[in-house]
Amino acid sequence: xxxxxxxxxxxxxxxxxxxxxxxxxxxxxxxxxxxxxxxxxxxxxxxxxxxxxxxxxxxxxxxxxxxxxxxxxxxxxxxxxxxxxxxxxxxxxxxxxxxxxxxxxxxxxxxxxxxxxxxxxxxxxxxxxxxxxxxxxxxxxxxxxxxxxxxxxxxxxxxxxxxxxxxxxxxxxxxxxxxxxxxxxxxxxxxxxxxxxxxxxxxxxxxxxxxxxxxxxxxxxxxxxxxxxxxxxxxxxxxxxxxxxxxxxxxxxxxxxxxxxxxxxxxxxxxxxxxxxxxxxxxxxxxxxxxxxxxxxxxxxxxxxxxxxxxxxxxxxxxxxxxxxxxxxxxxxxxxxxxxxx
Ligand code: HEC
Ligand code: HEC
Numbered sequence: 001x002x003x004x005x006x007x008x009x010x011x012x013x014x015x016x017x018x019x020x021x022x023x024x025x026x027x028x029x030x031x032x033x034x035x036x037x038x039x040x041x042x043x044x045x046x047x048x049x050x051x052x053x054x055x056x057x058x059x060x061x062x063x064x065x066x067x068x069x070x071x072x073x074x075x076x077x078x079x080x081x082x083x084x085x086x087x088x089x090x091x092x093x094x095x096x097x098x099x100x101x102x103x104x105x106x107x108x109x110x111x112x113x114x115x116x117x118x119x120x121x122x123x124x125x126x127x128x129x130x131x132x133x134x135x136x137x138x139x140x141x142x143x144x145x146x147x148x149x150x151x152x153x154x155x156x157x158x159x160x161x162x163x164x165x166x167x168x169x170x171x172x173x174x175x176x177x178x179x180x181x182x183x184x185x186x187x188x189x190x191x192x193x194x195x196x197x198x199x200x201x202x203x204x205x206x207x208x209x210x211x212x213x214x215x216x217x218x219x220x221x222x223x224x225x226x227x228x229x230x231x232x233x234x235x236x237x238x239x240x241x242x243x244x245x246x247x248x249x250x251x252x253x254x255x256x257x258x259x260x261x262x263x264x265x266x267x268x269x270x271x272x273x274x275x276x277x278x279x280x281x282x283x284x285x286x287x288x289x290x291x292x293x294x295x296x297x298x299x300x301x302x303x304x305x306x307x308x309x310x311x312x313x314x315x316x317x318x319x320x321x322x323x324x325x326x327x328x329x330x331x332x333x334x335x336x337x338x339x340x341x342x
Contacts, residue, residue: 049303049306049307050306050323050324050325050326051302051303051306051307051325051326051327051330052327054303054307055227055303055327057227057228057229058227058228058296058299058300058303059300060138060208060211060212060213061138061165061166061210061211062165062208062210062211063165064165064166064169065210067095068093070090073089074088074089074090074093075088075089075090076088076089078092078099078240080101080237080240080242080244083101083102085101085103087099087101092239092240092241094127095116095123095124095127096115096116096118096123096124097114097115097124098124098126098127098131098241099240099241100114100126100131101240101241101242101243101244102131102132102243102244103131105131105132105243105244106131106132106133106189107185107188107189109126109131109185110178110181110182110184110185111178111181112124112125112174112178112181112182113125113126113131113181113182113185113186114126114131117173117178120173121173122170122173122174122178123170125142125182125186127241128166129141129142129186130241130243131243132189132243133185133186133189133191134191134192134194134243135294135297136212136238136247136294137212137213137230137247137249137294137296137297138210138211138212139166139211139297140294140297141191141194141293141294141297142186142189143186143189143190143191143192144186144187144189144190144191144283144289144342145186145187145283145288145289146187146283146285146286146287146288147180147183147184147186147187148183148286149286149287149288150179150182150183150186150187151179151180151183152286152312152313152314153167153312154167154171154174154179154183155171155312156310156312156313157170157171158171158172159312161310161311161312161313161315162304162309162310162311162312163304163309163310165211191289191292191293191342192342193246193292193341193342194246194247194292194293194294194342195230195246195247195248195249195292195293195294195295195338196233196246196247196248196249197249197251197256197295197335197338197339198248198249198250198251199251199252199253199254199255199256199335200224200250200251200252200253201223201224201253202221202222202223202224202250203221203222203224203227203229203250204216204219204220204221204222204229204231204250205219205220205221205222206229206231212232212238213229213230213231214231214232214235215231215235224250224251224252225252226252226327226328226331227252227331228249228250228251228295228296228299228331228334228335229249229250230247230248230249230250230294230295230296231247231248231250232245232246232247232248233245233246233247233248247294249294249295249296249335249338251295251331251332251334251335251338252331252332252335255331255332255335255336256332256335256336256339257336258332258336259331259332259333259334259335259336259337260336262325262329262332262333262336263281263333263336263337271320271321273290273321273333273337276317277289277290280340280341281337281340282340282342286314289342290337291337291340291341291342292337292338292339292340292341292342293337293338293342294338295331295334295335295337295338296334298330298333298334298337298338299327299330299331299334302318302322302325302330302333302334303327303330305318305319305321305322306322306323306325
């Protein structure tokens with residue numbers, strides 16, 4: 001009962017703030033920053049976060065490489081277990097028409113999601129985020145997130161109030177119509193189980209392949225320490241961009257129970273994540289659902305809010321929440337949120 005009232009109070013506060021700030025408008029803090037010597041808010045140096053210097057294991061994404069030329073083996077026909085559809089390897093690698101292995105799992109994709117726009121070098125959204133929008137640890141899950149939230153993020157990427165290794169360049173060439181189509185599409189796809197969160201002392205030794213943590217072969221383990229290591233359950237299927245081949249997130253022992261305390265913050269209910277992100281972190285209004293999403297992505301975003309790199313229109317709602325979070329708090333809350341049913 002009390003919790004319900006608190007939640008209702010918090011969402012009223014959110015609505016008020018959303019109204020005051022408005023999607024895409026600048027807050028007074030951002031305006032103040034913009035008035036300084038920097039030419040735009042994006043030029044402002046980020047503050048040193050409480051969570052410490054940028055952890056290497058967290059920010060794995062590498063600068064974009066040129067599209068590789070056709071290679072021998074590109075025409076070799078690929079199969080997935082339990083699927084009669086086949087593709088040559090070239091279609092798996094095709095940035096402008098990537099393989100869609102499970103077309104019955106999602107509605108018909110709009111052109112920008114299925115093909116992008118080759119003439120202008122705009123990759124298909126589905127190449128990275130997968131046709132069902134489930135995404136991979138090095139990018140983001142989009143399935144079932146609110147359309148207006150995604151539209152606002154595209155604006156933030158374009159204006160530089162949110163940084164990233166891929167999206168700022170994409171946001172500059174994609175049209176408003178394409179953004180609207182893609183956002184409506186991904187919002188309409190239901191998120192499903194995709195990441196298994198496993199508490200462990202050890203995790204596979206990995207190497208960085210274009211941002212993805214790929215276990216070295218032959219497999220060996222190393223101490224996990226204060227990290228999250230997120231790898232494909234089946235690397236061969238992930239290489240074929242199989243949108244039914246899930247991931248596994250190794251998190252420190254005890255992280256899930258500790259994270260539950262942070263997320264449902266009973267001591268200060270206004271800081272409870274569920275006050276804004278909804279019961280079970282399944283989203284509320286324009287605030288995105290996070291249940292069952294990539295824990296490593298969640299930590300990355302919490303870190304970016306704290307460092308000030310992500311300071312878009314609605315970030316002021318997150319800023320006070322992350323202000324006192326250590327890297328440990330971020331890891332445990334992300335572990336708990338990732339373990340929830342999407
Ligand atoms: C080359 C890979 C790639 C392609 C293609 C791509 N994205 Fe992304 N997307 C990313 C990455 C990586 C991130 C995380 C931010 C970053 O590093 O840029 C992201 C993040 C996002 C987010 C933020 C998600 C959130 O929950 O806040 C949205 C929205 C998004 N992408 C939409 C799109 C749309 C729409 C398209 C197609 C027009 C697209 N993306 C194409 C890689 C990609
Ligand atoms: C007062 C409301 C509020 C509270 C409390 C809150 N959030 Fe948020 N959160 C938001 C809003 C609004 C956004 C979207 C911000 C934006 O547009 O950049 C957001 C965005 C996020 C994102 C980025 C989502 C994405 O898809 O990129 C993460 C991760 C997140 N919150 C985690 C948390 C966690 C963990 C907690 C608790 C420790 C929490 N939030 C508490 C309002 C809140």
